[in-house]
Amino acid sequence: MGWMSDETGLDKCAANYVPLTPLSHLKRAAHVFAGHPAVHYGTHRVTYAEYHERCSRLAGALAARGVTPGDVVATLLPNIPAQAEAHFGVPACGAVLNTINTRLDVDTVSYIFDHGAAKVVLVDSQFLPLAEAACLEMGRDAPTLIEVPDAAAGHPASGRYETYEDMLASADPAFEWVMPTDEWESLALNYTSGTTGRPKGVVYHHRGAYLMTMGTVVSWRMVLHPVYLTIVPLFHCNGWNHTWMMPLIGGTIICCRDVTAPAIFDAIADDGVTHLGGAPIVLNMLVNAPEEERRDFDHEVEVFTAGAPPAPATLSKIEKLGFNVTQVYGLTETYGHVTECLWRGADWDGLAEPERAAVKARQGVAFPMMEDITVLDEDMLQIPMDGTAQGEIMIRGNSVMKGYYKNAQATEEAFAGGYFHSGDIAVQHDDGYMQIADRAKDIIISGGENISSVEVEGVLMGHEDVMLAAVVAKPDEKWGEVPCAFVELKPGAATDAAGLIAFARETLAGFKTPKHVVFDELPKTSTGKIQKFELRKRARDMS
Structure with a gap:
């Protein structure tokens, strides 16, 4: 199907076929946006040319320490520059990035170190005791720890390990990036929160992440040079892939280590933040912040929120503060958000405030990079779109995981019938917009x-x-x-x-x-x- 009668000589070659990868975004940005601000965090301010060089140094340093293509490099880091750099520097040496939730207990971190076979871990000084205890529990084959101090935040170097900046200083700034030869190659390994016991390792490929960045730009109506505040933890679905996306449009990443109302308002007022993502708890924090913690700003801030739908009262209040909120939905297995409550313009503009907020709380329709997302019954048939009948959200598209690492049975079950089974129960309205009715398997979503x-x-x-x-x-x-x-x-x-x-x-x-x-x-x-x-x-x- 789709082949012409004679395609002699019409083959893939280096000139007409390059595997899709988000690494290409930063390689391009280093030239196209060379002098534009790339990453800001306190006094740390680098341009795209400098960002690319630091990521190249990281890749070279890891390779020099024995990391080879296919190895796993883990991180235990908050949203600081090293975590953003790891998203490019780790895969640039051919390795697979495993960002680990810093809120996990020792036993779970130890399990992830072992199951993922991490060779090196970049660890913030604040979380060094957690990493050390996890390594001690492993007993053998523990990863090498590289310490990432943050003295300005009260977490100076311990003196027990090689530091991140010393490692970069000794590395080759011209290290040749190891680009994928197949876009199905593994890019990242993310562990679920263990909703059925031990966490499962979700494997992302380069193609899925690349298309995720493209689809998000469209859905968020982004133009060149947005300023993005990292509220979503970069250990959670790789920050919804936003760090990989920003070089595509020459955006500036504002790192936010500690998520507080003053920090968010200051970033908006002082750094001109235009976009941020976060759970409804972040919206509540902003709405309930006392007057002395708020700052005035003169532009609208676009917000993606996911998780339990925000209360209509919260949505109403935060819009009056200058934020435009879009409800999105996704899972670790889908690289983050894959549906959006796409606003229907004139159809909804005239809604009264309560109805407007209720509509905004829907999980909505598929992002443009996805093939099909709908609600099916137990027989894999479409449920009635009447806002009452319930089924399971089913997902198909390129931004769905490769599968669960070392767990073929769970992978087969998740993909049964040609869709990824989300485990989330939903209704579908007559316009096709989905709305979660309940959480399957008694998952609790907290913050x-x-x-x-x-x-x-x-x-x-x-x-x-x-x-x-x-x-x-x-x-x-x-x-x-x-x-x-x-x-x-x-x-x-x-x-x-x-x-x-x-x-x-x-x-x-x-x-x-x-x-x-x-x-x-x-x-x-x-x-x-x-x-x-x-x-x-x-x-x-x-x-």
């Missing part, structure tokens, strides 16, 4: 982070006084959702809520720890299955 109820329940069940435990999402004004534990104690047990929460905190990362504990007999079916829908209702009624 943009996924929490496995199974994992939390397992920890609680380890307490000697606990007979049964079930964890569900409780609505929370600040975080969107927080874990709420319903617990049946053994006869004669005397533990209290504070004690149980402290017990869980010994094992779990802080954001996974239950924020509320209710002691009661758990509702069960005739076969003994806990009725979580009933517990979710109780949790909502508690709010």
Whole structure:
């Protein structure tokens, strides 16, 4: 299909075919936007020519330390310049980038180091104890640690490891980048939040990331030289691929290590931030910031928000502050956002404020780089688009992962029927716009982070006084959702809520720890299955 009758000599060659990769964006920007600001963070301010040179040095330094194509290089970094540079420097030596959530516990980080076989880890001084403990737990084959100090933020070098800047200083600024020969080559390895126990390794390819950058420019209506504030952690879906995207349009990345209202307002007022992304908690933070933490600015800021839909009241308030919010949706497995609540112009412009906010909270339609995203029933058939019938969001397109690393069974299950199964339950309106109705598998989304109820329940069940435990999402004004534990104690047990929460905190990362504990007999079916829908209702009624 599609071939002409005679295509003699019409073959791929170096002149007419180059594998798609986001690395090309920075190589081009080093020339086209050589003197334009690329990355700002405090006193660290580099142009695109300098950015490219620093990434080249990083690639050369890693290669000199034995990193070869196909090896994994991990990071435990906040949103600082080294994390942005790793997105280009690591793949530029042919390696695969594994950005790790800095909020994870020691056991999970150790598992990721081992499962991904990280050869080198770039680690911020603040998280050095976490990395060291994770390496110690591995016992053998631990990765080499390169320390990234941030003295201005109160995290000076420990003196125990080679530092990032010393490593760059000794490297070749003219290192020849290792570009992919096949756009299906692996670019990044991102671990899920372990919603079914151990986290799964999601593998991205160069083609998917390249097309993600192109589609985002279209959907966000971007023009040359935007100024982007890194609120979305670069360890989360590689910051929705925005770091790979910015050189495409000569944008400036403003690194934000600590996400606070003053930091965001200052960046908008002083650096002219035009775009940012973040979970609804960020919107709440801005809306509820006291007057002394706010700054005036004279331009509209475009915002992508994802996670639990922001409350209509929050959307109404933040638009009055000068922000235009677009709801997007995606998963780690889809490189980040792949649907958007694309505004329908005149059809919606006249809506009253409550209806306008309600419409804006929809997950919407597919981004332009995706092939098909819709809601199907259990038989893989399209559900009625009546805003009532429910099904699962199914995704097909080039910005879907290669699969789960070292987990063929999970990959096969995720791709059954020719679509990626999101696990998210949704309705579809008559205009095709999707809207999530519930989260499958009892995932709790707190501040943009996924929490496995199974994992939390397992920890609680380890307490000697606990007979049964079930964890569900409780609505929370600040975080969107927080874990709420319903617990049946053994006869004669005397533990209290504070004690149980402290017990869980010994094992779990802080954001996974239950924020509320209710002691009661758990509702069960005739076969003994806990009725979580009933517990979710109780949790909502508690709010």
